[in-house]
Amino acid sequence: MKVAVSVTNLVKTFGSFVANDNLNFEVYKGEIFGFLGANGAGKTTAIKILCGLQRPTSGEVKVAGFDIYKQTELIKKNIGYMSQKFSLYDDLTIQENIRFYGGIYGLSNEEIKSKTEQYIRELELEEYVKSMVAALPLGIKQKLAFSVAVIHSPQIVFLDEPTSGVDPITRRQFWEMIYAEANKGRTIFVTTHYMDEAEYCHRVSIMVDGIIEALDTPTQLKKTFKAESMEEVFIQLARKSTRVD
Amino acid sequence: MKDFIIKEFKQIFRDYRSMIILFGIPIAQILLFGFALTLDLKNAHIAVLDNAKDEHSRKLTEKIASSEYFILDRHLNSADEIEDIFKEGIVKEVLVFEPNFSQNLLKTGQADMQIIADASDPNTANMLVNYTSAIVANYQQSLLPSNPLNGIVIPDVKFKYNKELKSVYMFVPGVITIILMLVSAMMTSISIAREKELGTMEILLVSPIKPYQIIVGKVIPYLLLSFINFLIILVLSYFVLGMPLGGNMLLLMSESLLFIFMALSLGIFISTVSNSQQTAMLLSMFALLLPTILLSGFIFPIKNMPTILIWISNVMPSKFFIIIVKDIMLKGSGLMDVWFETLIILLFTLFFMALSIKKFKIRL
Amino acid sequence: MRSLRFIIEKEFKQIFRNKMMIPIIFVMPIVQLLILSYTATFEIKNVTLGVLDMDQSTSSHELVHQFDGSPFFQITTYSHSLNELEKKMQHGEIEQIINIPFGFEEKLINGQFAHIQITSDAVNGSAATLMSYYASSIVMDYNKKILVSEQGAVASNKGIATPFQFWYNTELDYKKYMVPGILVLLVTMIGAFLSGMNIVREKEIGTIEQLNVTPIKKHEFIIGKLLPFWIIAMFDLILGLTIARWIFDIHIVGDLWLIFAVASIYLLAILGIGLLISTITDTQQQAMFLAWFFMVIFIMLSGLFTPIESMPTWAQNVNIINPITYFIRFMRQVILKGSGLMDVMSDIISISIYAVSVLGLAIFRYKKVS
Numbered sequence: 001m002k003v004a005v006s007v008t009n010l011v012k013t014f015g016s017f018v019a020n021d022n023l024n025f026e027v028y029k030g031e032i033f034g035f036l037g038a039n040g041a042g043k044t045t046a047i048k049i050l051c052g053l054q055r056p057t058s059g060e061v062k063v064a065g066f067d068i069y070k071q072t073e074l075i076k077k078n079i080g081y082m083s084q085k086f087s088l089y090d091d092l093t094i095q096e097n098i099r100f101y102g103g104i105y106g107l108s109n110e111e112i113k114s115k116t117e118q119y120i121r122e123l124e125l126e127e128y129v130k131s132m133v134a135a136l137p138l139g140i141k142q143k144l145a146f147s148v149a150v151i152h153s154p155q156i157v158f159l160d161e162p163t164s165g166v167d168p169i170t171r172r173q174f175w176e177m178i179y180a181e182a183n184k185g186r187t188i189f190v191t192t193h194y195m196d197e198a199e200y201c202h203r204v205s206i207m208v209d210g211i212i213e214a215l216d217t218p219t220q221l222k223k224t225f226k227a228e229s230m231e232e233v234f235i236q237l238a239r240k241s242t243r244v245d
Numbered sequence: 246m247k248d249f250i251i252k253e254f255k256q257i258f259r260d261y262r263s264m265i266i267l268f269g270i271p272i273a274q275i276l277l278f279g280f281a282l283t284l285d286l287k288n289a290h291i292a293v294l295d296n297a298k299d300e301h302s303r304k305l306t307e308k309i310a311s312s313e314y315f316i317l318d319r320h321l322n323s324a325d326e327i328e329d330i331f332k333e334g335i336v337k338e339v340l341v342f343e344p345n346f347s348q349n350l351l352k353t354g355q356a357d358m359q360i361i362a363d364a365s366d367p368n369t370a371n372m373l374v375n376y377t378s379a380i381v382a383n384y385q386q387s388l389l390p391s392n393p394l395n396g397i398v399i400p401d402v403k404f405k406y407n408k409e410l411k412s413v414y415m416f417v418p419g420v421i422t423i424i425l426m427l428v429s430a431m432m433t434s435i436s437i438a439r440e441k442e443l444g445t446m447e448i449l450l451v452s453p454i455k456p457y458q459i460i461v462g463k464v465i466p467y468l469l470l471s472f473i474n475f476l477i478i479l480v481l482s483y484f485v486l487g488m489p490l491g492g493n494m495l496l497l498m499s500e501s502l503l504f505i506f507m508a509l510s511l512g513i514f515i516s517t518v519s520n521s522q523q524t525a526m527l528l529s530m531f532a533l534l535l536p537t538i539l540l541s542g543f544i545f546p547i548k549n550m551p552t553i554l555i556w557i558s559n560v561m562p563s564k565f566f567i568i569i570v571k572d573i574m575l576k577g578s579g580l581m582d583v584w585f586e587t588l589i590i591l592l593f594t595l596f597f598m599a600l601s602i603k604k605f606k607i608r609l
Numbered sequence: 610m611r612s613l614r615f616i617i618e619k620e621f622k623q624i625f626r627n628k629m630m631i632p633i634i635f636v637m638p639i640v641q642l643l644i645l646s647y648t649a650t651f652e653i654k655n656v657t658l659g660v661l662d663m664d665q666s667t668s669s670h671e672l673v674h675q676f677d678g679s680p681f682f683q684i685t686t687y688s689h690s691l692n693e694l695e696k697k698m699q700h701g702e703i704e705q706i707i708n709i710p711f712g713f714e715e716k717l718i719n720g721q722f723a724h725i726q727i728t729s730d731a732v733n734g735s736a737a738t739l740m741s742y743y744a745s746s747i748v749m750d751y752n753k754k755i756l757v758s759e760q761g762a763v764a765s766n767k768g769i770a771t772p773f774q775f776w777y778n779t780e781l782d783y784k785k786y787m788v789p790g791i792l793v794l795l796v797t798m799i800g801a802f803l804s805g806m807n808i809v810r811e812k813e814i815g816t817i818e819q820l821n822v823t824p825i826k827k828h829e830f831i832i833g834k835l836l837p838f839w840i841i842a843m844f845d846l847i848l849g850l851t852i853a854r855w856i857f858d859i860h861i862v863g864d865l866w867l868i869f870a871v872a873s874i875y876l877l878a879i880l881g882i883g884l885l886i887s888t889i890t891d892t893q894q895q896a897m898f899l900a901w902f903f904m905v906i907f908i909m910l911s912g913l914f915t916p917i918e919s920m921p922t923w924a925q926n927v928n929i930i931n932p933i934t935y936f937i938r939f940m941r942q943v944i945l946k947g948s949g950l951m952d953v954m955s956d957i958i959s960i961s962i963y964a965v966s967v968l969g970l971a972i973f974r975y976k977k978v979s
Contacts, residue, residue, distance in 0.1 A: 269902065400745050
């Protein structure tokens with residue numbers, strides 16, 4: 001099993017506050033890795049470090065085989081990222097957004113054109129072609145943001161709470177898109193606080209107060225914690241938390 | 246509602262960077278206007294082309310050069326150099342003495358000293374010429390017998406309200422106006438626009454807080470800030486600039502409060518027509534602040550502007566407020582003297598309030 | 610470098626799509642230029658005069674007539690009560706009072722000095738100085754007339770004559786002086802405010818994070834953000850110069866290429882300031898405030914409105930780091946006097962050093978990673 005992301009003794013502190021306390025884990029190529037935890041547990045900080053947006057205080061981190069300290073720009077070429085709220089520019093059209101990100105990731109004009117056509121077709125965006133992204137319904141915006149995040153066929157995609165605020169049907173559709181990408185061999189690193197989505201992942205880690213308290217397949221976790229659902233597992237672990245949101 | 250106001254205060258004061266600047270601006274302005282900016286002229290560089298090089302040309306040159314208005318930069322050797330020296334930009338005036346200056350003066354009673362001024366700055370040029378002529382006239386007096394064969398008129402010049410002719414007195418009322426406009430109108434408009442832009446305004450509107458309470462809550466902190474700023478300016482003017490605080494202080498404060506209200510309602514109105522913070526800021530700046538500085542009579546006298554601009558200035562509440570402040574602070578006027586301007590500001594306030602209420606209802 | 614093209618494209622689209630931006634960028638500066646140029650004048654005209662003539666003699670009427678005929682004065686009130694006139698001055702209705710006491714003509718005839726009083730509203734100190742100077746010169750002219758009528762023309766020409774010439778601006782048109790400065794002001798405001806706020810805006814709404822994750826290089830991002838405003842500011846400069854030519858009749862005496870070359874460098878300095886501000890602020894409001902704070906101070910000290918020579922040493926020292934000072938001086942020299950490259954070299958060097966330092970510092974400070 002090839003390793004897509006390897007984290008060793010990762011520590012991140014802000015002053016005296018320890019956001020990430022000695023994290024150790026690996027993410028394998030092609031797997032869907034769920035990164036769970038309550039708000040304030042340290043998830044967002046960790047994912048930002050993996051994307052090269054923040055520098056670790058200490059520890060070793062390798063993403064797609066590249067070192068986070070010395071080869072940050074190489075990492076960025078090989079990953080995709082969908083931030084929690086603002087991936088796309090509201091005051092640009094769909095085509096303009098695709099063109100912009102496609103261009104920055106080095107796609108040729110023909111590639112951009114064909115990707116645009118592809119996305120409009122697959123996501124059924126024909127009626128929105130002339131409007132600004134601001135006019136898109138939230139669910140469609142998110143699906144589009146995801147597509148744009150993988151436009152350059154990156155090895156790894158980081159998704160930070162990609163399905164917040166949409167209805168269950170849309171969430172289901174979104175996860176179908178994630179599966180499709182995983183089948184192509186892409187590694188998916190996703191954070192979520194919807195516990196049912198945790199079931200869709202190959203492996204899941206649960207973070208509490210900056211520490212990874214559990215890491216295994218959903219099935220194994222349920223066995224270990226004698227729980228019926230991931231939600232129960234989570235509640236058992238979260239109860240140990242001393243950090244107030 | 247009390248909680249809302251407290252939240253507003255917290256938000257504002259926590260932004261310590263803005264706070265520093267907010268209070269730094271009036272202090273900086275006072276220092277600038279009090280000490281650096283003056284319309285008077287001093288240390289103007291001049292050059293002399295002395296074709297006579299005799300007793301009187303030298304003495305006159307020395308007299309002019311020793312005045313605090315002038316600094317003798319250099320002596321020129323030929324008229325060709327004049328253009329070059331102006332192009333360099335440091336010398337503002339050139340004096341040219343005709344050959345045989347002293348001789349001509351004593352023999353024929355008349356001699357020429359030409360003054361060539363760089364009029365790219367016409368105001369400076371004008372003043373320099375005036376100063377120079379005055380010094381020459383003075384020199385002349387000391388030479389020639391001073392008893393005329395006939396009676397002449399002597400003007401006794403008196404200056405009222407500002408015996409030492411301090412520029413500062415003119416600026417402080419303007420600074421007060423600008424700061425009040427800035428804090429009350431501009432900041433309020435940006436603050437409300439910000440809530441709209443970030444989407445939190447919707448949340449407020451949905452909550453049990455009534456719209457007018459939102460507005461009042463937004464506005465009260467800035468009212469307080471404006472007033473504090475106003476007091477700071479007064480205190481600084483008095484202690485640092487030595488500006489007399491004559492006149493009815495109570496009246497001044499009431500008028501200022503009225504003006505603050507006016508500016509606040511204006512700020513609210515601007516926020517209702519802006520779709521973003523950037524818009525609110527640019528609108529406040531270009532449509533409010535700059536015209537206030539230019540058309541309110543703050544620095545430039547309104548009287549001599551083209552008619553259309555005079556009309557526009559009459560629509561600027563700041564113009565009237567400056568008159569009120571100047572009159573109270575410098576002329577010791579009372580309410581009876583400024584009732585007209587006060588009324589105008591009151592009307593403006595009501596006007597903007599009505600507009601804002603109307604717009605706000607529609608926006609909802 | 611390809612990314613550069615894309616980010617510039619995006620920026621332009623966003624700028625022009627914002628409906629309020631277009632009038633602000635193009636219409637506002639023009640309107641400001643027009644209004645500012647007409648308002649910024651310290652000339653004195655039509656001084657409102659109140660006359661108190663207690664003598665009512667031929668001589669006093671003659672003197673008053675001199676004032677009446679002058680374009681500088683406008684007699685609005687004749688009164689017999691000093692109180693009334695002083696009240697009017699209090700209300701701002703008149704700016705100057707001429708008080709001719711009883712016995713004026715008699716003193717003149719008897720060869721004595723006849724005093725009159727000229728009282729000026731000195732709230733505006735420098736205006737008052739000018740006003741009283743004009744009034745005094747009218748009195749001097751009157752005195753000359755007396756001498757002429759008594760002694761003949763020769764006697765009145767005694768003394769040192771000071772014929773004067775005004776170069777570069779013979780009609781003393783204040784606009785000629787102000788317009789180049791105002792152009793600088795407008796271009797500066799666009800460069801500093803808009804560029805700074807634009808970058809902070811991405812920070813504030815959060816899209817900057819998405820950008821930082823991409824492989825876009827730091828310099829590509831910065832150029833992409835600044836170049837559109839550089840272009841817009843240059844455009845406004847050209848527009849402004851055209852207006853100056855056609856509406857204000859201000860011809861550029863110096864070299865046009867020199868103006869554009871130096872303006873380009875100056876804009877880099879200003880954009881650098883905007884960028885620097887964006888690296889130390891998190892919200893648009895803060896950015897605006899900071900920019901405003903420094904801009905106002907710089908503008909006031911730059912010599913745009915008040916002469917630099919009259920400023921105290923500390924203020925002149927501050928001006929060393931004030932880019933506006935250099936550029937205004939440069940513009941005035943080249944536009945009005947046709948100063949050449951060598952004449953303005955020191956200002957050019959100052960502006961260049963400034964641009965390199967500020968831009969360098971700002972770029973250094975801007976980091977994709979925190």
